Amino acid sequence: MNITRIVLLSVVALLLPTAAHAQERPAHKDAYLYFVWPQDGTVIKGAFWARFGLRNMGVTHAGDDFENAGHHHLLIDVNTPLEPNEPIPQDKNHLHFGAGQTETRIELPPGKHTLQLVLGDAKHYPFKPPVVSKKITITVK
Amino acid sequence: MPGEIHHIRPGRDGSYPVDGSPRRLAAILAADISGYSRLMTMDEEGTHARVKRHRRELIDPTIIEHHGRLVKSTGDGFLAMFDSPVEAVRCAIVIQQSMVGRNAALPRDRWIQYRIGVNLGDVIVEPDDIYGDGVNIAARLEGIADPGDLFISGGVYEQVKHKLVCGYQSLGDRQVKNITDPVRVYRVLPDPAAVVNARPKPGLTFAVILSACLVASAAAATATWYFFVWQPKHLVVERSSEQTPGTTKKVVPAAAPQQAAPASKPETQPSPAPAQSQSVAIPPAQPPQAPAISEPEMVTVPAGTFAMGSNDDPSEKPIHQVKIKSFAIGKYPITVREWKRCVAAKACTYEATGQDDAPVTNVSWNDTKQFTEWLSRVTQKDYRLPTEAEWEYAARGGTQTKYWWGDQPATGMANCKGCNEPYDAAQPMKAGSLKPNPFGLYDMGGGVAQWVTDCWHKSYQAAPADGSTWLDAECPSRVIRSGSWKNDPSYVRPSNRDHYDANIRYPTHGFRVARSP
Numbered sequence: 318m319n320i321t322r323i324v325l326l327s328v329v330a331l332l333l334p335t336a337a338h339a340q341e342r343p344a345h346k347d348a349y350l351y352f353v354w355p356q357d358g359t360v361i362k363g364a365f366w367a368r369f370g371l372r373n374m375g376v377t378h379a380g381d382d383f384e385n386a387g388h389h390h391l392l393i394d395v396n397t398p399l400e401p402n403e404p405i406p407q408d409k410n411h412l413h414f415g416a417g418q419t420e421t422r423i424e425l426p427p428g429k430h431t432l433q434l435v436l437g438d439a440k441h442y443p444f445k446p447p448v449v450s451k452k453i454t455i456t457v458k
Numbered sequence: 459m460p461g462e463i464h465h466i467r468p469g470r471d472g473s474y475p476v477d478g479s480p481r482r483l484a485a486i487l488a489a490d491i492s493g494y495s496r497l498m499t500m501d502e503e504g505t506h507a508r509v510k511r512h513r514r515e516l517i518d519p520t521i522i523e524h525h526g527r528l529v530k531s532t533g534d535g536f537l538a539m540f541d542s543p544v545e546a547v548r549c550a551i552v553i554q555q556s557m558v559g560r561n562a563a564l565p566r567d568r569w570i571q572y573r574i575g576v577n578l579g580d581v582i583v584e585p586d587d588i589y590g591d592g593v594n595i596a597a598r599l600e601g602i603a604d605p606g607d608l609f610i611s612g613g614v615y616e617q618v619k620h621k622l623v624c625g626y627q628s629l630g631d632r633q634v635k636n637i638t639d640p641v642r643v644y645r646v647l648p649d650p651a652a653v654v655n656a657r658p659k660p661g662l663t664f665a666v667i668l669s670a671c672l673v674a675s676a677a678a679a680t681a682t683w684y685f686f687v688w689q690p691k692h693l694v695v696e697r698s699s700e701q702t703p704g705t706t707k708k709v710v711p712a713a714a715p716q717q718a719a720p721a722s723k724p725e726t727q728p729s730p731a732p733a734q735s736q737s738v739a740i741p742p743a744q745p746p747q748a749p750a751i752s753e754p755e756m757v758t759v760p761a762g763t764f765a766m767g768s769n770d771d772p773s774e775k776p777i778h779q780v781k782i783k784s785f786a787i788g789k790y791p792i793t794v795r796e797w798k799r800c801v802a803a804k805a806c807t808y809e810a811t812g813q814d815d816a817p818v819t820n821v822s823w824n825d826t827k828q829f830t831e832w833l834s835r836v837t838q839k840d841y842r843l844p845t846e847a848e849w850e851y852a853a854r855g856g857t858q859t860k861y862w863w864g865d866q867p868a869t870g871m872a873n874c875k876g877c878n879e880p881y882d883a884a885q886p887m888k889a890g891s892l893k894p895n896p897f898g899l900y901d902m903g904g905g906v907a908q909w910v911t912d913c914w915h916k917s918y919q920a921a922p923a924d925g926s927t928w929l930d931a932e933c934p935s936r937v938i939r940s941g942s943w944k945n946d947p948s949y950v951r952p953s954n955r956d957h958y959d960a961n962i963r964y965p966t967h968g969f970r971v972a973r974s975p
Contacts, residue, residue, distance in 0.1 A: 379962045407907075407964050408945050408956070409771075415962030416934060424916075441964060 344444035345385050347373040350434050357453040364424040367391065369414075369434055374448065379415030382439040387448070389414040390441075391421065392433040399449065404441040413441070425457045484581050485546035485614065486588070486596040487526070489553070489574040490535030492605035497570065508570060509534075516556050524549035529588050535572075535600075539588060543578050543617040547646065550574045550608045551624070557606070571606045575599025577641075578613040595641055598634035602643070612642030753837055754796060754971055756786040757898050764851050765858060767918050768953040778918055782851045782925040787844055788970035790889040790900050791817035791908060797829065805832030808963070815888040817906040817968045823936045823960035826909050826969045833971065844972035846912040846955070847925040849939045853903060853952035855896035860951055861903070862895040867947040872904030876947050886943045886966075903950035906968030907942040914957035935959055942966035 353368035355361060375386035390405045391412040405411055412421065432455060436448035443449075491497070497505040517536065521528050526540040526549055540546035553572060561569040577599060579592015595611060603609040610618070615626060625647030631640035761784040767777040795814035800806035806828045810818045821829075826843060833841040844852065855862045863871050870878050873887045890900040913933035915921065922928055935957045941949025944966050948954065958964060 379959075379964075404965050406944060407942075407958065407966060408949065413958065413962070413964070415964075416959045 342387075342438040342442065342444050344436075344446055344448045345373045348436070348444075348448045349373060350436055350448050350450040352432065352434065352450060352453055355432070355453070355455050357451065358455070359453075360456045360458060362458045364422055366420055366422050367432065368420040369450075371419075371436065371448075374436065376417050376419055378417050379413070379437065379441060380439050387436040387438050387444065388417055389419065390435045390437050391423075392431075392435060392452075393423070393425070394430050395433065396431075399435060399443060399447055401443050401445070401447055405435055405437050405443065407441075413437075415441075427457050429454055429456050431455075481580055481582055481590075483578070484583075484588070484592070485540040485543040485576060485578050486581065486593050487538045487540065487546050487550055487574060487576050488535070488593070488596040488600040489537075489550075489572045490532075490600055492571050492573050494534035497568070500567070505570070512557070512560065512570065516560075517553060520549050520552050520556075524552075530586065537588070537593070537596075539581070539583075543576065543614045544621050546576045547608070547610060547614065547618050547622055547624075550576055551646065554606060554608055569605075573600050573603040573605055574608045575601070575603060575610070576608070576614050577611040578617060591637065595634065595637055598637065599641070599643065602632065602634070603645075608646040610644050610646055612644070615642070615644045753833070753839075754792060755789040756971075756973070757789050758784060758786045758975060759848075759852050759897055760784055762851065762856075764854060766847055766850055766921075766953070768860070768951070770860070770948075770951065770953065771955075773916055773955055774918070774953045776918055778921060778923065780847045780851070780923050780925055782848060783974070785844075785848055785972055785974050787848065787852050787899065787972045789894075789898065791906050791968045791970045792829065793889050794818050797821070800829050800832045803832060803836070805829075805835075812885065813888065817886055817889050817901070819886065819906055819968050820963045820965045821909075821967060821969065822963045823909045823958075825963065829969075830971055839973055841971050841973050843909055843911045843969060845925060845927045846910045846937050846939065847922075848972060849902075849908065849910045850952050851925070852897055852899055853895065853939070855899065855902075857896065862952060867950070872947070872950040873901070873943045874904040874941060874945055874947055874950050875943065877904055877950060883944065886968075901940070903940055903952060904945075905940065905943055907938040907945075907956070907966050908940045909967065909969040910937050910939055912937045933960065938967060 349370075349372040351370045351372075353370045355365065355367065369389045369391075371389075373385075375383070376388060377383050377386040379388050391414070393410050393412065395410050399405075405413070407413060412423075414421065431452050433452040434450035435443055438444060491509065494505075513531070513536075518528060521538050524540060524545040525542070526538045526545060529537045529539055531537070538546075538549070540549065554574065557570065557572060561571070575596045575598065577592055577596035579590060579595060581588045581590040581592040599609040599611060609629075610626075618624075619626065627645040627647060629643040629645055632643045633640050759782075761782060763779055763781045765777050766780045768774045769777065793814065794810050794812045794816050797806065797808075797810045797818040798814075801809060806825065808821055808825045808828075810820070812819060830841045830843060833839075853862065859865050861867065861871070867877065871893060872878070873892060875881065875883070878892075886905050889905070892900065894900045895902050911927040911929075913928060913930045914935040914937055915928060938956050938958050939954070941951075941954055941956075949956070958967065
């Protein structure tokens with residue numbers, strides 16, 4: 318009895334520090350992140366709604382640490398590789414949807430643009446392995 | 459069998475041509491809001507706006523996503539028809555689950571809860587309505603369901619039982635109003651707590667089956683999974699400062715993630731009029747806590763007029779004249795040390811980390827509101843965030859150049875990625891490490907991004923010209939200024955603006971306080 322308790326305690330003690338690292342959040346093995354709209358190669362006139370699709374994982378608020386759930390980040394014209402051990406940046410090219418939004422209206426200057434989705438955990442870190450959509454290219458007329 | 463629908467009883471041949479309206483077999487979903495009149499009495503406009511919002515964001519898209527059609531909607535309910543009972547039940551589950559998430563942050567008496575009934579029946583379809591026993595039974599099922607529950611008829615159950623792995627609780631045959639034959643009723647168990655209530659014994663297996671049910675329905679709603687989506691944003695909910703997230707957490711069953719939402723999200727939506735709600739939240743008879751409070755160091759900025767905005771980014775246009783009254787603003791961003799005093803006073807819920815003299819980070823706009831309310835209370839002064847116009851006026855320090863020191867980026871003037879060497883990406887420099895601007899203010903540009911009072915607007919079209927806060931009825935996103943140590947030099951410009959969800963924390967976001975003299 319005592320031994321089990323000690324073993325249990327030490328296991329808990331070992332797990333605690335890792336549990337504190339939000340960036341260790343495992344992705345669902347079949348997680349699939351994609352754009353419902355627009356699709357790769359779409360030619361768009363003016364502002365448009367981008368809609369985000371996610372299979373086998375759920376969308377929740379940033380800050381909510383539920384298993385198998387995260388929130389969307391939309392990367393516009395981002396060419397730097399994703400840092401797996403850093404929070405997803407917050408700037409004009411990295412839009413955050415921490416309230417659990419699954420769509421957004423965006424307005425981009427005319428020309429070619431790339432769009433990509435990245436799922437972030439409660440603390441905005443990518444999952445392990447990162448749940449990212451295909452990077453699509455659209456043309457704004 | 460009284461009632462006008464009775465002479466058009468479902469017939470097998472389907473050969474009742476009533477005004478040319480076609481008969482067809484359909485899954486009918488009837489829903490209404492429980493306690494709607496009570497909600498309307500309590501807050502008519504608020505309730506109406508919330509219901510409309512749920513309609514727009516959740517119900518209409520979910521019906522379409524499940525290949526259904528909204529037949530009609532009344533003030534407190536709606537009627538939809540589906541070709542497939544499976545889709546109808548899935549749709550109902552998604553709606554019920556999402557409503558749990560949407561209600562999570564509200565007090566119980568403000569919850570909007572639907573009762574839903576689904577029946578499979580032969581109905582007469584007209585362009586703007588549907589008629590027949592099939593519809594009436596769905597409405598009766600809805601009528602006997604509890605708030606938040608989904609009741610289905612035996613006919614629907616037979617169709618979905620092997621296709622949707624859910625918890626189904628048989629409620630036996632029920633006699634429903636104005637229908638001669640009893641209707642077999644099943645309750646679709648929507649959440650683990652309901653499972654426990656309904657069937658104490660096989661609770662565990664049930665919970666497992668149930669989660670499969672949720673996953674199945676969620677997978678069906680791939681395009682948009684509305685679990686825990688936005689909460690109503692227009693309703694002002696005040697919390698007393700004693701209500702810490704820790705205390706709510708205890709009552710949350712671990713097995714019910716959707717119920718855990720209020721605990722892990724201690725923040726409420728921002729009020730559209732912070733000044734008013736502030737007075738509500740302050741306990742009236744709290745004396746200032748005697749000597750220990752050292753106020754943030756403030757700098758009084760003179761009144762003046764300036765050209766706000768720039769042509770560098772669409773969000774900064776048009777450049778417009780703004781008249782600013784004299785006000786006081788923090789010389790530095792609020793530091794971890796200052797923040798911890800608020801936490802110690804149990805007025806701020808967020809436990810900040812970092813060195814004491816570093817600016818506090820990872821605070822949401824709502825967090826800053828707790829801080830300014832607490833600081834105002836203990837100092838008896840009206841502390842608040844600066845308005846967006848005040849922030850830019852203060853950051854410019856009387857200059858009209860791109861940066862306060864000139865038109866070119868310069869090393870060592872701001873803490874940003876590409877502004878200074880050595881550069882530490884992991885954390886901001888401690889407050890006041892670099893040169894102050896002409897007003898004597900430190901870290902106005904770079905360092906930590908700083909929340910201001912205004913709602914986000916994508917340009918200055920129709921912006922106020924008197925330096926006041928620019929608010930909207932709904933204000934999910936607030937303005938952040940200054941850029942952070944993780945952004946590039948263009949974000950350091952005093953005119954640069956960005957925005958973020960008001961109730962969400964991000965590791966580069968901090969703030970400084972202001973007050974009118």
